[in-house]
Each structure stands twice: as C-alpha cells, then as structure tokens.
Amino acid sequence: MIFLNIRKIGLYLLTCLVIFSFVSCKKKSNKVIIKGEISNLETPYIIATHFSADSIVIDTIKTNPKGSFRYETKIDTLSTFALYFNDYQSSTVVFADKNDKISLNGDANLSDLIVVKGNEINEDLSTFKKENEALIKQRFEIINNYQSENNRKNGVLSANEKVAKINSLNHELMQRAETFIQANPEKIASAILINEFFRDTENPQSLERVLGYLKGKALEWPPVSDLKIYTQELKESAEGAYMPYFQLTDINDKTIRSTDFASKYLVMSFLSATGSESRETVQVLKKEFEKVNKDSVQFLSIYIDSDIYPITTIGNDSLPWIAVAEKRSWASDIVRSYHIPFVPYNILISPGGKIQIRNIAASQISSTIAKKGKSGS
Template structure:
C-alpha cells in the first residue's frame, strides 16, 4: 500500500513536470470584479475559424483557463453577456494574469509578455482619462437603456461632447506611445485600437509610417495598411463609392440617382434615443432646404433585428432603406460607418463634403436653405 501511494505521488509529479514543459500550452489566470454571471466567454481564431470556450468563475471573480496554441493568438474575454470585454495576447508556453473591473474594461490589466505589459503600462499612465471615459460610457449606456422622456438631452449631449474630448486626448497619448515604440508589436495594437475606427485616414497613414520595417512586414500590419487604403476611398473630398439599395417598398436606389444634388446620407438605428433625435433634427433641416437641389436618404442599419415600425418612420418625408444585411452590408463597409447615428453630406458633383456631420449642421453646410 505504501509502495502504491509512492507510485501515485511519482505519477502526479511526473504529470506536473510534463505539463510545465508543455511548450504549446497557455494559461490565463484572472480575477475580475463586478461580474454578473458565473462564467466568461472566451473566443479566438483557430485555423481561420472562430473558436469559443466557456470559463467558470468563482464568487470572487477568479478563473483559470488553459488552451493549446502554436502561434501568437488573440483571446477575447467577454464579460457580463457581452456588455464588456478584455483582450489578451498569448503565445505558446506562457502564463498570463488578468485583473480588473468588468465595469471599466479599458482599465483591465494583463501581464505576462511584452505586448500585454506594454499595453498595461499605457493604461496605468492614462488611468485618469480611461476612468473618466469608462464612467461616461457607463452613464450613456444606462441612459440609452432607460429610453424614457425623463432623460435630459442637454446632459446627454454634454456627456457625448466630453467623451469626444477624452477620446481625442487618448488618441494623442496613443500616438506619442507609437512614436516612442516603433519596433514594438504593441504599437500595432495601439494603432488598431485608436486609429482603425477613425474618420481621419491621414492620421492612420501617419502612425503607420512611424513603424519599423520588421514590424510592418507582419500580417497584422498588412491588414492595417489594407484598411488604411480602404478608408481613403470614403474620405472627405473623395468621389463617393457606388451603392445600390432597396427602399422600404423594394424599389431600387442607385448612387447615381443623386447626381447634381446635395445628398444627406444618414445611418441610424431603430433602437436608441440618439438615432430618434437625429431623425427629428433631420426633419427640421429637410423643411429648410431647397428640395430641388437637396435630397435625403436614411439607412436603418439594424432593421434585420428591429423592424422599422415605430411611428417616427411613418412621417419621414424622404427615402428610407431598411438594410437587411445590417452591419454586414456593402454600403456600411464601403462608407466606413462604425457607429450610428452617422450622417454624411455629399455634394452635387458626387464628392464627400463632410463626414459625421451633426444633423443640426446640415443646413449651414449646404448653404442652400429656403425661406420659412
């Protein structure tokens, strides 16, 4: 019996040694506070396929996740039913540690290799900005969910304006980081995080030029360069990309139908206060412009999930498109629409005059209003 116990102990120790020498194993250990669910959803790309795992979390928010990979892999940890997420960069043979608050995902720290350590250092150096941003995003999310008349529009608009200022400051800090670290893969991640969704293709091109040749030869960098070329095609001053849509009556709408006129192209959602406010403001603008020289066109992005049924739609006096492919539609991709509401002003020659123009600024930008 004693000999048997010794054999069992030896086997356990041997398995532990083999496990430690598993060069393709990765371990992600973490502790996340403010988790509403007893599990985390983990996704990553494996052989060009999205793979998914569910990881159990204890009452203190602690978890331990193991996987086998053969190259640098990006794991996304989705928290609280996709309300927030944390990204972990892992390579074979590494042990990584994650710690943070599910309510402030931008501040979740990851340690264990150079990429994660660099990104965590940036978060630590900009903790105050990221905390303010996280709180504003949380406030706006709560207001959108309540979706009641009691919400104060001015307060929400002030919060959005403050959020834009914080985003601008973080972009400046990110660019300084990239300039100081042109040979780091973490700088490519920073470009992806802060410049990929930008409406400024010049900024993306500029930061890519900072990078050392060794880094720009990676597949990740090639993807960023391809994206840079794509958004140039829908930048201000460029000829509009071709589109063909179907309105709510299934009639075809082509981009060339608007030649010789200003076009206010708006992308909105059927859900959310901001989109409904935008439609109301666009209605006001529509009443002030010359209908012979200005047309409006509204695309509902999420009509595949939320049918375009609410009463405001019935009173829209211009063409409306329920885009059945949603965020996967060609027009969303070719016009680089990253969020809604989003308005684009196109001039009579078919050039993009202003991207992300506020609805209340349309009349002034056209300079072609009629007398009330």
C-alpha cells in the same frame, strides 16, 4: 484592452485567423495557461473565446468566491483571447502564444485597467495602461456614473459637457498612444494601440501617419495589412473625395444608383427603424426637407437595422423622399464604402458629387446648403 467594446473584440478575434507566431519556442507543448484573480465578479464564471483554425472556441471558466481562476488550452500560434465578465457586461483581451503562462489581476467593473502579464505584448499594453491610469479611470467614471438628468445641482454633467469631456480625454489618450508608438515602432503593442485609438477616426491622414511609424515585426503583423487597406477605404469616403458608387433597391423595389443624384445636393441619412435617436433625427430631417429647394436638393435614407428584417416600420416614418431597407445591414457594401460608424449618421454630398460634410447634424442641413450655395462651393 483599453476601452474595448464588443464590436472591437470581434475585430481582434477575426484578425487572429491570419496571425502567425512571432516568438520562437523551445518546448514542443502547445499548451497555454491563463490564470488570475478578478474582483467584483457577479457570476461564478468567465467566458473565454479565441479562434482555432477556422472555428471560434468558446469556453466557460469557473471562478472561486475570491474571483480566482485557471484556464488551460492548446494553441498553434499567437492568439487573441477575449475574456468576458458578468455575462458580457465587461471584458478584456489577452494575447498568448503557445507555452505562455499569462496572469491577470484587476476589477471586472474597471476592465480597462486589468493588468495582464506573461509576454511582451501584454506587458507593454499593461505598462501603457498603468502610465495613463488617471485618464482611463476618469473616462470610465464619466461614462458609467453619468445620470441622465441634464442638471448640475449635484455635480452631474450635462449631455454636452459629458461628450466634450470624453472627447477631450480621448484626444489626450490618442496623443499619448502616438508618443508610445513613435518610441516603440517595432513592438506589436504599438500596432494594437493604432487599431484601438486610430481605427475609428474620421481622418485617414491620422491613421496613415501612425502606421508610418511601424517597423520590423510590428509592420509585419498581419492585422497591419488590414489597417492599410482600411486606410485606403477611409480616403475614398473622406470629406473632399468623390462619393463611392452605389446601387440599391428602395422600399418600392425601384433600383437606385448614385448617378441618379448628379448635379444636386444629396443628403444621405443612415438610420435605425427602432432606435430613439433615429426617430428624433427623422423628425428633424423632415423639417429640413421642407426648407430646401427640391429642384436642387434630394434626400436618401438608408435603414441598416441588424436585428429586424424585413423592416416593416419604415412606413411609420412617412418619408417624403427615397428610403432603402438594407437586407445585409452593417455588412452591406454601402455601409463599408461610406465608412458608417453608427446610426443616425448624415452625409452631405455636393452637386459635383463630392463628399462635403460627414456626420453633419440634421438641424444644420438647410442652413449649410444655403451658405454653400451663396459661396458657390
């Protein structure tokens, strides 16, 4: 699947628990065959995962020196298989129903462009990838060939240029995905492209718009119901919406509620206790904190590390404001209700309790509050 990362693969696999078969089969066998040839394999095996009933199945598929493989298993319904190459360094997704014979061909180092054939869903997605191969390859090269030095002596893009170029390519691919969806509203591939390109948008209107194109079996595909629920959650945490209620326990075991910050600006920062970007953000936040009026502005930092608990390094940050260590990390209610896609991530709440700016740069907090204070917004 295009631009698939591990987190999205997990999402695809979880949705398969409720996927029903959309293709009638004349044969009684539930066997599915997945075979192909993948170049640039550094390991003599591929890891395959899929859901069966309420369990995840993990298989190791042996490959020959040419990267050829053959995998057989039994399934009861349309299922999503995630194939991992080179010890999880890259991956692709295959959709298979019982009795399907699926074939793959491509490069493990360019897994976004692996061609999958064998049923309508895979072939529709492969067609989309083929039609947009140049854009996909260009995006891949920028991400993977970028050097950390911010210079252009050897044609290397700076960090800002890299981000701008990737955003531009992503925007163009989103437009092309929307064109495909409009032209193919009944295809399940359209629903998959919506999940891939529009799910992580900050704009719920975009996601709602493309979901409105779907018809027939695409609209009935179970993950689409999840996307509709997700759209509503996005609306509830979008700019202009009232801040969702929360109740937390800070590092001093004091209960913190969203209502405690009424009539004041609130800067919510979601951080990692170990990430270097979060460390840098904390230092910038401290400088911004010194510039604001403490009577009208409050800060709240929420640490959501997934690998470490209890988080013992918060004290090293010496925050002069309220800090919370979320035990449930990315599974916590506040992460879901505020739609936090990554860390560090800052949100500015108005004195009236509305979300004013999502993903505001830490360095712009004091100046933004000063401007809004003058304008009365």
